[in-house]
Every structure is written in C-alpha cells, then in structure tokens.
Amino acid sequence: MLASVMLAYALGAGTALLIMVRGQSRQWDHDARLYAQVASTALRGIYTFVSVHIDQDGRVGWIETGRPVGDDQSIVTTGFMPADVLALASAQTGQDVWLVTADEAGRITSLSDSQGQGSGLRFSFPDRQGQSPKRLFTGWTKVGSTTHFAGFMPILSKEGRFMGGLVASVGSAEALLAARNQALLTLTLLMIVTLAGSALVVAIALRHAFRPIPALTGVLTALADNDTGVKIPFQERTDELGRLAMAIEKLRCAVVERGQLRQIGEHAAVMEHRAHHDSLTGLPNRAHFTALLDTALERMAAGSATYNLMLLDLDRFKEVNDTLGHAAGDAVLVDVSRRIEPLLSADDLIARLGGDEFALLQHVDGNDGVQRAERLAHAIVASMARPFAYGGSPVSIGISIGIASAPEDGAERSVFLKRADLALYVAKNEGRGRFALHRPGMTMPVESDGAAKAA
Structure with a gap:
C-alpha cells in the first residue's frame, strides 16, 4: 500500500515536471514570436518605407522593403539611428534585439544592437543547418560566441531576396536552461519532501493522504488542456500535498500569463487589421x-x-x-x-x-x-x-x-x-x-x- 501511495505521488509530480518543461518550451516559442512582432512594429513605426507580409493568422511573416534598412540613407531619411529603433523594441520586451544584414555569400552579421553596440557579430541558426530563414522563425540562434533562444523576423527585398532581419532574444541559453533546471530541481525537491512526509504518516493517515491524488491529477490534466479556470484544491493544507497544490497553482498562473500574452498579440493583429480595412464591408480602406x-x-x-x-x-x-x-x-x-x-x-x-x-x-x-x-x-x-x-x-x-x-x-x-x-x-x-x-x-x-x- 505504501508503495502504491509513493507511486501515485511520483506520477503526479512527474506529470507536473513534464507539463512544466513543455510549458516553458512553448512559452519560449510564444515569447520569441511576440518579441519578433514587437520588434517589427517598432521598425515599421520609424522606417515607413517598409511593408509587411501578413500570414493567414493575421501575424507578420516577414518584412518587405525596396531599399536597405539601417544604412546611412535610412538614418538621414528618418533621423533615427538603428540602435534607437532597437532600443524602443528592447524597452518593450526587456531583452536584447539586433538588426542584422546578409552579405552576398549569405553570411549574417549584426549592424547594431539595442545598446548601440554589437556590430559585426556573426549570426547562425543551428536548427536550420546553415540556411537563412525567409519567414518568421523561432529557435536557438548563435550570436557571436553565445547562444540565445530568439525570434527572427526576416527582411526581404521586393523580389524576395534575403537582406537581413530582426533578432529578438528571449534570453541566453545559459539563463533559460538554468532557470528551467532550477524550477525542475525545486519541484523535484518538493516531490522528495512530499514522499518522505507521506512515508512517515501513511500508517495513521493513509486514507486521508491518498484521497487528494486523483483530484490533483485531474487538475494537471485540465491544465495540460489549457483549462486555466480550474480551481486548485487542497492549497489550504499544510502538508506535502498542500505544497504540491500550491506549486500547481503557480503553474496554473504561468499558463494564465501565457494566455494573456497570446491574447495581447492577437488583439494587436486585430487592431492592425481594423486600421487598414473598412468596418462595414471588410474591404481595404x-x-x-x-x-x-x-x-x-x-x-x-x-x-x-x-x-x-x-x-x-x-x-x-x-x-x-x-x-x-x-x-x-x-x-x-x-x-x-x-x-x-x-x-x-x-x-x-x-x-x-x-x-x-x-x-x-x-x-x-x-x-x-x-x-x-x-x-x-x-x-x-x-x-x-x-x-x-x-x-x-x-x-x-x-x-x-x-x-x-x-x-x-x-x-x-x-x-x-x-x-x-x-x-x-x-x-x-x-x-x-x-x-x-x-x-x-x-x-x-x-x-x-x-x-x-x-x-
């Protein structure tokens, strides 16, 4: 019976770990897409000669321009340095943003970053086997000697030639993986403490300790299905199950926050569509x-x-x-x-x-x-x-x-x-x-x- 209880706790904790790992990966991808959209909006607010390609979901797929972005002529035309535009985007995302360009050999290097530095850094995309993306891309990006998880918004010429892009970082690989490992360690330690406490009291409180497991498992399943309205039970308890419930509540809050960020992005896309279309007929205005x-x-x-x-x-x-x-x-x-x-x-x-x-x-x-x-x-x-x-x-x-x-x-x-x-x-x-x-x-x-x- 004790082994069954410990197995049930282990299954619940393992499910939480899996959901957290997957949730963080999805969060990185979502943040990378959102930050790339924010960077493209900042760029378009200054460089009015660029246009964008909108995907079927209403999001920007790539930036299109008839002339270079960030060169001396664009600085004279707009009165803004590239670093000014990147700093505006960075202020909204809280992370580094780079403007990159591609030479004739396809090598990608930075023109500037959000701090007015970082020019000449080499960029590559390990997951793409050396190919430069020609539409919005999220994934691991090599920036000089460091690796970031980033969103890449390509800049193409009118003829579809790859000219460069915006790189919006979600964070360095070192920082992101360290945060995830720390969270995994915290949840793992919580599981160990819960199991140890359960082993001590199972003889006198087995029924009381076993009853919450199905409910918590159901909550985790609901969270996996993005049901963020589910109420997390047993948070008032002071034992290990109570702490586990509180950890699941923190996870639920993270899922809610992710959904809110997604809604913000969707709302921005809707507002952009409304600004360019007639509200009655739906035709371009x-x-x-x-x-x-x-x-x-x-x-x-x-x-x-x-x-x-x-x-x-x-x-x-x-x-x-x-x-x-x-x-x-x-x-x-x-x-x-x-x-x-x-x-x-x-x-x-x-x-x-x-x-x-x-x-x-x-x-x-x-x-x-x-x-x-x-x-x-x-x-x-x-x-x-x-x-x-x-x-x-x-x-x-x-x-x-x-x-x-x-x-x-x-x-x-x-x-x-x-x-x-x-x-x-x-x-x-x-x-x-x-x-x-x-x-x-x-x-x-x-x-x-x-x-x-x-x-």
Missing part, C-alpha cells in the same frame, strides 16, 4: 488602398507589371438612404462588395474609399489591358443593374465607372487618380450605368443641373 497603389506603381516603374485603375460610384444611392434609411444603405454597400469580389481575378484589388465610392486596381499581364478593363467593367455594370433586396422589397441602383490605365494615363498616383476620376465624371454625364475609358484630350464635362454629381 482608403489609406490601405493608397499604400497598395503606391506599391503597385513602384512595381510598374520597375517594369514588372501594368495596371488599370477603376473608380466606381453608385448611382441613385442617395435615394436609398433618403427613402429606406441608412441601415438599408449599409446593407446595399455590403451586397455591392459581395457582388464585385467574385468578378475579380486573384491579383485584382477592390477597396471602399468612403460613402458609395469604391476603387479597383486591376493587374494586367500582356497587351490586352484595355480589353480586360472593358470586360470587367461590363460585368460590374451588369451585376449592379440587377435589383438588390432589402426588407423583402427590391432596391434598384446602378454604377458608373471611370477607367485609367498605367503607364499610358500616368505613372504617378495623383495623375493616375485624376484621370480615372475624369473618366468617371464623363460616365456620369453620359447617363450613368456605364463606364468610360480615359482618352487623351478628355475634359471635364459641363454638368446639367448637377447631374454628374448626384448620387
């Missing part, structure tokens, strides 16, 4: 579309793509708001976006600029840009001609579209938008429910009783 348009024009200037820009304005939409109310108008706007999106190809982009105004950027391959624009515009006009439904009643609107093509109609954003807007006015003036392509020499039509501006 004006600011996000402007940034994407600038990126597209940069690619076009490099000779890698051409584009059609369409400005779309709903016809008779004001009548919907005036007669049926703004709730009906909102429902129609959502349905408009749902009708347009299936008509687009994978590389096309639709955004809501505000009110009943939309913008569409059509990616063009080959020399049939005008024909593709006409086909898409025809499809959109036909789709909007079908009545919408609200409250069981049909709602009829239309759409007018102005189209400009780049580079023929302008390679600068302001010119490109102006000519698409001019074509939109022409389409409105010609009777709505149609589209117009910008032509050389096209001028602003003379409006009749404000017809071209009426919604």
Whole structure:
C-alpha cells in the first residue's frame, strides 16, 4: 500500500515536471514570436518605407522593403539611428534585439544592437543547418560566441531576396536552461519532501493522504488542456500535498500569463487589421488602398507589371438612404462588395474609399489591358443593374465607372487618380450605368443641373 501511495505521488509530480518543461518550451516559442512582432512594429513605426507580409493568422511573416534598412540613407531619411529603433523594441520586451544584414555569400552579421553596440557579430541558426530563414522563425540562434533562444523576423527585398532581419532574444541559453533546471530541481525537491512526509504518516493517515491524488491529477490534466479556470484544491493544507497544490497553482498562473500574452498579440493583429480595412464591408480602406497603389506603381516603374485603375460610384444611392434609411444603405454597400469580389481575378484589388465610392486596381499581364478593363467593367455594370433586396422589397441602383490605365494615363498616383476620376465624371454625364475609358484630350464635362454629381 505504501508503495502504491509513493507511486501515485511520483506520477503526479512527474506529470507536473513534464507539463512544466513543455510549458516553458512553448512559452519560449510564444515569447520569441511576440518579441519578433514587437520588434517589427517598432521598425515599421520609424522606417515607413517598409511593408509587411501578413500570414493567414493575421501575424507578420516577414518584412518587405525596396531599399536597405539601417544604412546611412535610412538614418538621414528618418533621423533615427538603428540602435534607437532597437532600443524602443528592447524597452518593450526587456531583452536584447539586433538588426542584422546578409552579405552576398549569405553570411549574417549584426549592424547594431539595442545598446548601440554589437556590430559585426556573426549570426547562425543551428536548427536550420546553415540556411537563412525567409519567414518568421523561432529557435536557438548563435550570436557571436553565445547562444540565445530568439525570434527572427526576416527582411526581404521586393523580389524576395534575403537582406537581413530582426533578432529578438528571449534570453541566453545559459539563463533559460538554468532557470528551467532550477524550477525542475525545486519541484523535484518538493516531490522528495512530499514522499518522505507521506512515508512517515501513511500508517495513521493513509486514507486521508491518498484521497487528494486523483483530484490533483485531474487538475494537471485540465491544465495540460489549457483549462486555466480550474480551481486548485487542497492549497489550504499544510502538508506535502498542500505544497504540491500550491506549486500547481503557480503553474496554473504561468499558463494564465501565457494566455494573456497570446491574447495581447492577437488583439494587436486585430487592431492592425481594423486600421487598414473598412468596418462595414471588410474591404481595404482608403489609406490601405493608397499604400497598395503606391506599391503597385513602384512595381510598374520597375517594369514588372501594368495596371488599370477603376473608380466606381453608385448611382441613385442617395435615394436609398433618403427613402429606406441608412441601415438599408449599409446593407446595399455590403451586397455591392459581395457582388464585385467574385468578378475579380486573384491579383485584382477592390477597396471602399468612403460613402458609395469604391476603387479597383486591376493587374494586367500582356497587351490586352484595355480589353480586360472593358470586360470587367461590363460585368460590374451588369451585376449592379440587377435589383438588390432589402426588407423583402427590391432596391434598384446602378454604377458608373471611370477607367485609367498605367503607364499610358500616368505613372504617378495623383495623375493616375485624376484621370480615372475624369473618366468617371464623363460616365456620369453620359447617363450613368456605364463606364468610360480615359482618352487623351478628355475634359471635364459641363454638368446639367448637377447631374454628374448626384448620387
């Protein structure tokens, strides 16, 4: 019987050790990802010329830039040294952060660290067998002569070439493993004390001592399933089981803290998405579309793509708001976006600029840009001609579209938008429910009783 009791205690303590080891490993990985995200946010706050790639889970996968980060030109442009940006990130994580670069041979060295020192340190990733990661990576990282567990946020060129990255440390291997070993030792000693105490009192209190084991095992299983709301029993006891329960409570608190950090990261990703998207339709908003348009024009200037820009304005939409109310108008706007999106190809982009105004950027391959624009515009006009439904009643609107093509109609954003807007006015003036392509020499039509501006 005594052997059974000791075995039960050993199983409970062993489960706690296993959960703690796994929990710490997951915590390191989670912290590394979070710290890398924090570092990328700090970098983007200063170097506004960089962009990021967002994964399906809403987190940054890598940083994309058209020019070097942390060089003399970026210092002149932003007024910040790389160490200033890294210090901002380090102040939030409480750990070291490095900005690294890669030479033509693929060797990775540091440009600076969060203390304004540490330039020229060699970096390598033992777990990746010498390959430089091209997306967010967490794991053991060799920093000079020391090893850290870190998150690595790669910086890639527009063409996908590896240029360097941000290394956000969770801690040195020596410190992390020492802390884990100390925790293991503490819990092991607690187990030994518990077993020794149980052996002394088992003869007179076997039933009382044995009863808590299944409950504590169930608590540990619940914690392993991330059920942090479970109540840890027997903490009020002054014997070994009470101390074990308190140790499990500390473990539960650590799991709760880990969950809170994860929620903070998820909330940050949600807030970033909201800042770049229209809350009603879920489409990119004006600011996000402007940034994407600038990126597209940069690619076009490099000779890698051409584009059609369409400005779309709903016809008779004001009548919907005036007669049926703004709730009906909102429902129609959502349905408009749902009708347009299936008509687009994978590389096309639709955004809501505000009110009943939309913008569409059509990616063009080959020399049939005008024909593709006409086909898409025809499809959109036909789709909007079908009545919408609200409250069981049909709602009829239309759409007018102005189209400009780049580079023929302008390679600068302001010119490109102006000519698409001019074509939109022409389409409105010609009777709505149609589209117009910008032509050389096209001028602003003379409006009749404000017809071209009426919604």
